Amino acid sequence: MNYFLLSVKCVLLLSFVCVVSGANILAYFFMPSKSHQFVFQPIWKELALRGHNVTVITTDPLNETIPNLREIDVSESYSAYLTHDLSNLRRETTAPYVMIDFIQDLINDIFKIQMNNEEVKEILRLPKKSFDLIILESHNKMAFGLKHKFDAPAVAISSFGLPVFTHYLHGNPIHPVLYPDFMSEVHECKTLSDKVESTYFTLTVWLLVKYKIGPEADLLARTYFGKDMPYLDELEKDCLLFENTNPLFSDKRPKTPDVMEFSAVLPVRDPLTADLKQILDNAKEGVVYFSLGTNVRFDHVQGDVKKTIMEALGDLPYTVICKWESEKLEGQPKNVHLRKWLPQQAILAHPNVKAFVTQGGLQSAEEAIINAVPLVVIPFLGDQPLNAKILTSKGMAETISPKDLNRRILTESIMKVAQDEKYRNKAKELRDIFLDQPQSGIDKVIWWCEYVIRHKGAKHLRSPAADIPLWEYFMLDVLAVVLIALYLVYKITKVTIKILLELFKRSTASTTSKKKKKN
Template sequence: MGLLSVVLVVVASLACLPQPRENARVLSVFPVPMRSHWIVCRSLLEALHDRGHQLTVLTPYPTGRPRRNWTELIVPDTMHLLGGTSDLFSLGQRSDFVWLLRLFNYGISSCEVFLQQENVQQLFESDREFDVIIIETFFNDCLMALAHKFRAPVIAISTLVGTVWMSDMMGSPYPLSYVAEPFLSYTDRMPFWQRLHNAAFATYARLVRRLYYAPRQDALVRRHVAGPSLPSVLDIERNTSLLFLNSHPSLHFPRPLAPNVIEIGGMHVCSPRTLPQAAATGRHSFPSDCDAGLPPAICSFLATSLSSTRYAAVEACVTQRSVENLQEFLDSATDGAILFSLGSNIKSSQMPDEKRAAFLTAFSQLKQRVLWKWETEDLPGKPENLKVSKWLPQSDILAHKNLKLFITHGGLGSTLEAVHHGVPLIGVPVFADQDSNMIRAEQHGYALRLQFSNITADTLLWAITEVLDNPRYRQQVQQLSRVFHDRPRAPLEEAVFWTEYVVRHGGGPHLRSPALHLSWHQVWLLDVVAAVVAAAVAVLALLTLAVKAATDKLSSKRLTAAVHRAAIVGSKKHM
């Protein structure tokens, strides 16, 4: 009986253990030709791959080596359709409305290219099956047709904080009175004219998207891959199961979100590693084992981590390129160091000559050492305290104890990394959401914002001195960093959990907002307001008629009485 009891206890214990996770077939659609977007999105894909899921990845960024359970469908880089990187410095000078229309037109042109690719057409024609489709939602709505083709749940990822049409797609509230569009340079406290502009811009975006952009997306899909019976992409996208937003309340302003809208800001940031010591170049994919000749530090990280997915990220964990003696350069920076980078899309080497000269002049007058992401071989006039490189392991540099300041373009990924590591900012926004990111950072007290058009050596020196010498910037960002880290789960774990949740529960229809079944006037209770106003008008009209009738009757009685009295008086006179 003793042995039988032990066996029963063991069997019962095994029955209580979590069941083995079923490997899902994941179609990942990330055609956006912006490496900063890919850095965020690929961190999730690497995490899912590390957990044994089978991935088919549509992207313009090949990994360069075969991998088990990782199939790549390479699409062209369509950045030139947006004007290319050389035109980015001028984009910020255009109005918000013109910039948004240009993005919509880019989406139409890029979809024309994507849908004519042989591998994309073969995907539409295939009889493959997928358990979930993960797609970046950034003006590539034509590829939402894949959800209709494969009848699979869709998870959308926004590498921005989300737009009004993304909230519409999910049936999530978007109160324009205090939630500003990410392309506008407003906070959550907008005076009347800003609220008017925000409402006008959101209305413009909705109308252009519905009346101009979406019909052209539909026409492209029906012409190239689907045929006339395909529903509109606007109807398909309303079946999206989940939306990931690259945001967090500590950096952005609180806002109402539907249950299937999840904030995963910072999921691309991984634990800091020792910076490179010797000169080396190379590109390595981040495999699930250590058979690719990766440096021992990476293999050690993989071997000792409880789960490599927990901290997987692209910039630090997927790609590794080294610059000579970077660790030594920062370790010996006794007066501190400054990092200057305009991100992965904007190239410092293409900035106007007078702006480059202003940065060089300002940096030459500093006692701190400066690292500058510079994309060409030479930088004429480079001072002794400046080191340049075509690529820098940004997150690892921000984690270094001697790094005192980050001069950035204000991209969302860079801002999240700075807050993650507790480094104050000087923002030099160029285009898109960068200005609004820096306005939020400035309002939170951990950044100064400089207009690129107004950059001079003097303004740079003033801003650098202010942030370095005033302790409140570092204190504020470190306090914000503590809030940023204080979560039930790390952001990448959160994204993995919800992705697998959608697979387990067939898309999670119980999370969908009932607002999706209502028209816009019903969501805003305009029909109720109209009914109440109509009822009030009817009651007021009836009251008016009643009062008029009563007044008329009273007047009639008074007139009759007056006539009667006049008659009596007249008769008395005749007597």
């Protein structure tokens, strides 16, 4: 009998494992940006290695031989940047509604290019129930239509922070003074000016997404995923959501059970090429690494910024390794080595690196923290200005606003962080905090993806705050009842006092009259 029960348990266990291990998963990571894709690549690779059948739509395929992994290459959508230049889109010079609307126009164009890819069209012709799980990049609202298209549970992942409207949809608090939006550049509301700025940004973005971006995205999504699709906001609310953040960058906002944080999902480090290794090893005075990421292109930057940067780098006593659009430049200093692409993690891990000049993107910041390399941050767009403020406030960085950038300031800032050990010591402290976690980011994401597959969704984690309107969330109905009740009490009390006073006057008058008659 015991053997029989044991056999039954084994069969049930194996059935359970098969359900999870053999799932059909569609992943869609739309953003044409290597730094974004680096966050997602380990996730889809690990899911495939664990036995799931993974189809991924991506701008940057791994091109590795994994039997149950199919990568659909939509790198042609990088062409969207030819008509949408992000290099000069900065919060300090651009109104929030203009900035958000510009980014959404870019996302719309990227989405159209990708949906018209022949292999993507082939996927969209598949019947419902073709996939057991959909994994989406959260910043593309149209992508949530895939949940309806295939009638499957979904997990959404952000490669950096979450905007205010996403928090609102999931029922997270959106108090602009306590939790400024990650693109507002306000880190902590310490002054009245900060509070006004954060409130203005939060309300502007919320209204723009609610009444313009949301409806336009919904209309566009219906052309690809069906006219019978529920409104995109309803589909988005019904997804488990992951935000790529860490204890050093977290806004400490309390989150509903269906919104989780993860961090340190970084790809395996590419090795140094022989020439780079020789440059790094032979740099006796040390190395400064310069890279402003993938979205800021120097051939788009206006003014004399390129010349200013090269002159400042040439003034340094260090060897400089610099990511640039070309590997040769007129007037290039002898100590500067230009490359179109560089193995960033491998460079930052080299002991001769003294400082890293960066735009302040989350992935670059995390890689610098992991390798305890101090920073000079030149933030341009998105979450970069806020990241710069956080890194500077933590003591491992100096920040230069692009509008203040000049030869002297850049040279002095680099020398300062490279020579003063307090920056590297603070970076080491932050590294120890960052890496001290009970579970790796990738293990956390994979576990919850398989959790959603096992339970065919995670509706039981959805907060009731996601399903009530704002007037109800802020208890305006209750407030109205209380105010009406107080008003009625006031009116009744007023009338009662008036009646009592009138009766008292009459009683007094009657008593006075009787006294006069007696006299």
